[in-house]
Amino acid sequence: MTLTCEDLLQHLSAYLDGELDDTLSQAAQEHLATCENCRVMLDSTQKTILLYKQQGQVVTIPSGRKNALYDQIAAAFAKSKTKSE
8 A cells, every 4th residue: 555645644643643554554654754745744743742742731623723734734745746846
């Protein structure tokens, strides 16, 4: 199984939470090994989560806002991908 950047983005939350099945988890790891943009996104997301945890705050993002954020990230990837081609 091969994941695209968009595929990884859709599964990012489950990947971070360790909720992907073995096949998807392996595919995500293989994609991350070859895609610098996705590694940067993963690293930034992990650091953001860590900062919130260090502040002792639990923040729940409303589903509408969460979807909007994912859409913004997907658009940024699409724009970045177009520039690199």
